[in-house]
Amino acid sequence: MEEGFPFNLTFSDVFFSLLSLIFFLVDVVLDLWAIQCLYEEQKYFSMGLLIFLLLSSSVLLQIFSWLWYSKSSITLETKVERFISRHGLLAPVHICQLGVFLRFAAVMEISICRFKQSDRFQKVVTIYMNHDLSMLRLFEAFSESAPQIVLMMVLIIEMQEMQSFTVIKIIGSLSALSFTVLSYHRSMRAFVPEKLKMRWSSSIIYFLWNLFLIGPRVVCVSLFASVLPCYITAHFLSLWMLLVLWAWWQKTDFMDTKAGEWLYRATVGLIWYFTWFNVTSGNKKLKGIIYHMVMGVDTMLLLGLWWWRRSVESACLSPLPINPYLLIVMLMIIYIIGLALKLVYYWKFHPSKTVLEMNVKDEKSQMKSESDPESYDILGATLSNTPGPKPAAQPEPEGTVLAPTEKIVTGIHKRIRNMAVNFYS
Known part of the structure; x- marks a missing residue:
């Protein structure tokens, strides 16, 4: 394992990991409760759809977790992971859909060791581990939680009176969804040197603009699905395929295999259906503007079709607890506030790549004396798109092993490098 990175790990980061585990367990319990309630209400189609969402999302996470364990260039460092691997249980654990729990257990173990020993190695x-776990939770949020919220909102709209389990499930799913996006944000902030500590105001703004942008999108999709349920699948598949092709056109480079990369692109397309997620370096502003324009038009189209359908067949549809015109205005205002908060975040709180590179150089020069001179500085490679000046190559004797900096970056090194470049570019 490499040392000498200017990573910043605080107690709040470990607290967020523990809180993320609690949210995950609560979400599992609410999932089981929702299935039971749908069964008792004899809503078998909705129950089957919910089970399909849960299983497909779980299988997706297990595939990513297994690929990362099998392809990662990092040796397993925790006792629980070494025990599972030594007894050949990695594959059975993932087949039994327990891979995420294994990663949670490993994070808890290494976090406790980190604070007991205060060792830089444990810190890295x-x-x-937090990075991979936050990525898996992000995938789970938009492959399970967001579609579940749509399903539950459709059920609420169709019901004459609100049921307790649907309201609680929606609140729990929204909390888990928003908190997961914030957890990913904080995991990326581990790349920020100690000098640029993250303030809670930054987390609050990041949480709010994601909530105000994702919320209207989910509500509009739910409204459309409530009046035109036969067309929501066609709408999702057509838009999702275009988004996957856009991810391919951007030449994403996250996984170590072509099949894994296409799986990642498919997952990115699913995330893009609900919110923006930067996957490549380059002109992030232009790509963000294109995305918000396209999704804004699509969202207004869904909202317009819903309003038209209700105006044509208002007698056949369940009454809404709120005036449709007021609902449309509220959604538009919330979305505009979300865009404004996003601009404020990137204007005031998001560290610029230039500032980070300057601080990284200072941190690297300070830490060189403490670390192995031949250790691989992943952060330096991460926050710089172009390598620094290199000495002229000298002929090496036959059989000489390449230095770590000359190796092809794979596994978690590649994932961390690429995600940091994308996040701060």
Whole structure:
């Protein structure tokens, strides 16, 4: 394992990991409760759809977790992971849909060791594990939680009176969704040097603009699905395929295999259906503007079709607890506020790549004396798109092993490098 990175790990980061585990367990319990309630209400189609969402999302996470374990260039550093691997249980654990729980257990173990021993090595390992876990939770949020919210909102709209389990499930799913996006944000902030500590105001703004942009999108999709349920699948598949092709056109480079990369692109397309997620370096502003323009038009189209359908067949549809015109105005205002908060965040709180590179150089020069001179500085490679000046190559004797900096970056090194470049570019 490499040392000498200017990573910043605080107690709040470990607290967020623990809180994320609690949210995950609560969400599992609410999932089971929702299935039971749908069964008792004899809503078998909705129950089957919910089970399909849960299983497909779980299988997706297990595939990513297994690929990362099998392809990662990092040796397993925790006792629980070494025990599972030594007894050949990695595959059975993932087949039984327990891979995410294994990663949670590993993060908790290494976090406790980190604070007991206060070792830089433990600190770096914790950052690695938190990064992968935050990515998996992000995938789960938009492959399970967001579609579940749509399903539950459709059920509420169709019901004459609100049921307790649907309201609680929606609140729980929204909390888990918003908190997961914030957790990913904080995991990326581990790349920020100690000098640029993250303030809670930054987290609050980031949480709010995601909530105000994702919320109207989910509500509009739910409204459309409530009046035109036969067309929502066609709408999702057509838009999702275009988004996957856009991810391919951007030449994403996240996984170590072509099949894994296409799976990642498919997952990115699913995330893009609900919110923006930067996957490549380059002109992030232009891509963000294109995305928000396209999704804004699509959202207004869904909202317009819903309003038209209700105006044509208002007698056949369940009455809404709120005036449709007021609802449309509220959604538009919330979305505009979300865009404004996003601009404020990137204007005031998001660290610029230039500032980070300057601080990284200072941190690297300070830490060189403490670390192995031949250790691989992943952060330096991460925050710089172009390598620094290199000495002229000298002929090496036959059989000489390449230095770590000359190796092809794969596994978690590649994932961390690429995600940091994308996040701060």
